[in-house]
Amino acid sequence: MTTATPNLSLPATSGAYADGAQLPKTVKVGGLNHFFGDGEQRTQALFDNNLEVRRGEIVIMTGPSGSGKTTLLTLIGTLRTVCEGSLQVLGNELNGASRDDINHIRRDMGFIFQAHNLFESLTAFQNVNMAAELQGISRKAAKERIEYLLTRLDLGHRIHYKPNSLSGGQKQRVAIARGLVHRPKLILADEPTAALDEKTGREVVTLFQEMAKDEGCTVIMVTHDNRILDVADRIVNMVQGHIRSDVAVVEASVICEFLRQYPLFAELTPNTLTDMADKMMVRQSEPGEVVIRQNDPGDLFYLIRAGHVEVIVEEAGKSEKVAELGQGQFFGEAALITKKPRNATVIATEETTFYTLGQEDFQAVLDQSKTFESELRSVLAGRT
Amino acid sequence: MKTPLAWKNLVHNKVRTAVALAGVGFAVILIFMQMGFKGAVKKTATQIYDALEFDLMLRSPTYLHLTDPRTFPRERIYQAASLPGVEASRPFYLGLTEWQAPQPPDAKLGDWQGEWRGIICMGTDPADPAFRPAEIREKVKNLTDSSFLLIDRKSKSDFGPSNGERFGELDIGVKTVLGRERFQIVDTFELGTGLAANGACLTNPNGFAKACYWQPLQQVNLGLVTLTPGADIHQVQNAIQQLLGPVQLEGPPTATPADVEVLTRDEVRVREEKRWVKETPLGFIFEIGVYVALFVGVAIVYQVLSTDIANMMGEYATLKAMGYTNGYLTSVVLQQSVLLALVGYVPSILISWALYYIVSSASGMPMAMTWQIASIVLGLAILMCVLSGLAALRKLFQADPADLF
Structure with a gap:
């Protein structure tokens, strides 16, 4: 008989072992450090970040501004060059990846930025189509998909409008459709609902959920919008470049449920139980x-x-x-x-x-x- | 069909595109003008020679350029004529002399002091003219007396045409002074002198001897040799040179120092162009002018295109983030650049054409829009736009997309 040794140092609430069988990881961040600037000006933005995101998971990243959420998001999105540590996205190591590989990975991702960045010269349809064209989707399929998405996002009557005749929220929704049109395997969204009212914001996260459930699409979202926290499978909280907590919402509640069955823990408040689980x-x-x-x-x-x-x-x-x-x-x-x-x-x-x-x-x-x-x-x- | 992004961008923002086109157009017109000036200098070098009939030219080894041709003994021309393959060998006289503007018909006696002008005087045999243009060959026949001359209609107005603008019918019969003798205008012709002089006239050899009284008729300026059909030009060239003695500009003198150099038409043209374009200050100024115009053009177009790209940096970065390659982005910007170059070029060539006409009629510079100039400038315009576009794209290539939103 051998003595059990702590062979893993993963938090229980990471959900990594919840289902026994290992689902493929869409994103695997290991010992990631990131720096901005050079020489004297060099400052560290991310400190030893570790994170695993499974296929089909919806992850919400929270934290005060300047905590490094967007930096981590753009690193995962290959929009920044990895400095130090390991970052695997869709099975590819990004640290040291070639430009061709990066271009390839980018096509499997849908990015929704804080700034909508629509071409003023193109209509809503054409802007969304720029993403569809790149994937070689047939014109007919692309047209159906674009019209479906824009209609879902309540822009059915604005399909052939140019951005300068759309409101801020409408532009944002066009940008969202552009990020989803090619059925990406990974959606990265930076404050996707910031410019939207409650109803359209809800529609957007519902779309995310459908894509996660039906197509196994993974969603990582930076948001301050408390109205949409309920869609998260996992909530990652960042402070000053550190991942302070990384909680699989379901797993945390599973632990709480287990403990609550016993009179010993039954009287503890949900907060205490969650802390314990954490x-x-x-x-x-x-x-x-x-x-x-x-x-x-x-x-x-x-x-x-x-x-x-x-x-x-x-x-x-x-x-x-x-x-x-x-x-x-x-x-x-x-x-x-x-x-x-x-x-x-x-x-x-x-x-x-x-x-x-x-x-x-x-x-x-x-x-x-x-x-x-x-x-x-x-x-x-x-x-x- | 892919979305024609470059075209859409150009068409969408009409004001910005108009500004860009104005910039490109301005640069193109600048280049056109400098090319035109340079072309005028070149043309100065060649337009009289282009009008002369010859396959080989005899001239003094000390020849400098058209209006300072130096002389050699006339016998050399007759010696050359003796060789097989030579059909004709003609003397041609050319020199700068002075012309007094004729007295206008309404001027009162005594209050007219005709201005003196430098003029090119050419002497040729009326019975066997050395000219190609049919008009000149025909009119030269009128030079039956040594006091007759033909005046070039392209001579400038300060040479005293009776209508104050241009020599024509009215001036026939007018008398004036050329060199130091009286001559009579018997007709006009059209040739042009470019930048070498402001006017030209034609006389017979005896007339030339009077106009350029310092040059004896036994000393000629040029010998114009034509060949019999089928003769090998280089063989004849060598044969004449052998006969007249090899040219020797360096080393110890030989027994019979050559006083004649034999050149083909191409050699004459190349040397004359080099002389005018590279060795006269005028040619050099315009040569530099082309480069300056190109530089200014690149600066303007770069400014316009880089502002344009900077305005759309976020959008281009988004395309990059989607997985569009640098190659695609380059092609969009290049299409945009080439479109700007082409669309900017069309009005510019029309405006330049008009400017050529205005400048050449006002100054007498022989500026002509040739296919060569038009295509070189088109090439330069495209090159200018493409280089500026690529330079403006550099930032997009180097930076991470996240830094560009």
Whole structure:
């Protein structure tokens, strides 16, 4: 038997292990640093950014202005040259990619900028068609698709208008149609709804959702618009060039749901639960691996995300299996609370994924609730 | 059919395009004028020779240019005539002398002091003229007396035509002074002198001897040799040169120093053009003028095109972000440049044509719109626009799209 070691340092809420089988990653950011300027003027804009975005995910990036959201977005969009670190988009490493590769990748992406950048000399239709033409879409298909999109975006009556006879919001919607017309695999949008009213803004994110669901299109969106946060599968919060949190919304709520089932955690506010979820890390064990060993000092709290374990208590040289735990159940809390060594050994019976919480963070959660400790003690009392 | 973006951009913003066209047009007209001036200098060098009938020319090795041709002994011409392959060998006299503007018919005796002007005087045999134009060949027959002359209608008005503008019918019979003897105008002809002199006249050899009284008739300026059909021009050229002694401008003198150089028509033209275009200040000024005009043109067109591209930087960067290649963007800008060049060129050539006419009738400079000039300027106009367009695109090529929005 081998001792389980923390083999991964991914946050539990990243959602990376939520579904067991690994879905392909549309975007993989690893140790990415970015700098602006040269020599004395050189300033660092991004610090060791790590991020993974799965196919079909809708990611919203938030954070104060100047936090590096747009910089990261444009880096992913190949609109800036990668300085340092790894950045993989649609299976291509961008650091050091050739100009031809970059041009190729760009055709699989749809970019929606803050500035609409429409050609004044072309009509709404022709502007959108510039993106369709590049992909070699047939004229007929392109025409149908453009008319469909513009109509969906409430511009059906403005298809052949030039930008100078459109309002700001209408221009923005033409630019959105241009970003979607070629069914990109990755949509990058910088404040796409900023110039739109609630109704059209909602229509835009609904379109994004449809494309994500129906075509497996991945969407990464920078926005300050709280009205559309609900469409996010993942919310990435950036502060001063650091990714402060990267939360898979669904996964965070899954964790909260698991915990809430137990009287021990039931009284915690959603905020505390979410904080707890945020601080959990992923850990995996092979079948037969010892997760914790009786009489070792306790350091982690475990929640089983997937798989099964056996709890074995050794007494007077005799091993006795006292419990079998599965998905959604937890263990390891006793040693943290009582500050005593582990009172049992836990062995994975199959490939198992845990979400773990360190002693300090666990203690912080305990401090949130006055009743928590007594609850916990009674739970513990009940178990032994 | 791809969206004709270049065309749409040009048509959409009519004011901007009009400004761009004005810039291109201005540059093109500048180049046209300088080319025209340069052409006039070239033409000065060749238009009299173009009117003369010859295959080979004999002239003094010390010949400088048209109006300073120097002389050589007349016997050389008759010697050359003795060789096989030579059909005719004619003497031709040409010199600068002075002309007194004739007295107008209504001038009172005593208050007219005719102005003196420098004039080109050419002497040729009326019975066997060395000219090609039919009009001159015909009218030269009137030079039956050594006091008769023909005056070039292209001579400037200060040579004293009776209508104050141009010599014509009215001037026939008018008497004036050429050199230091009285002559009578018996008819007019048209040839033109370019920048070498402001007027020209034709006499017979004896008349020439009177007009250019310092030059004896035994000393001629040019010998004009025509060949029999089928004769090899270079063989005859060598034969004449051998007969008259090789030209020697350097080294120790030979026993019979050559006093004649034999040249083909092409050699004459090339040397004369080089002399006028490269070695006279006038030619040099206009040569430089072409470059200056081109430089100014590039500056104007670059300014116009780069402003245009800068205004649309965000849009072009968006195209780049979509995955359009630099090649596509280049082709859009180049199409736009070439369209500007072509559309700017058409009115410019018409305006230049008019300006050529005005300048040549006002100054007597023989400015002519030739196919050569028209096509060279078209080429330069396109080159100018294309270079400016590419220079203006540099920023788009170098920068990351994100920095251009």
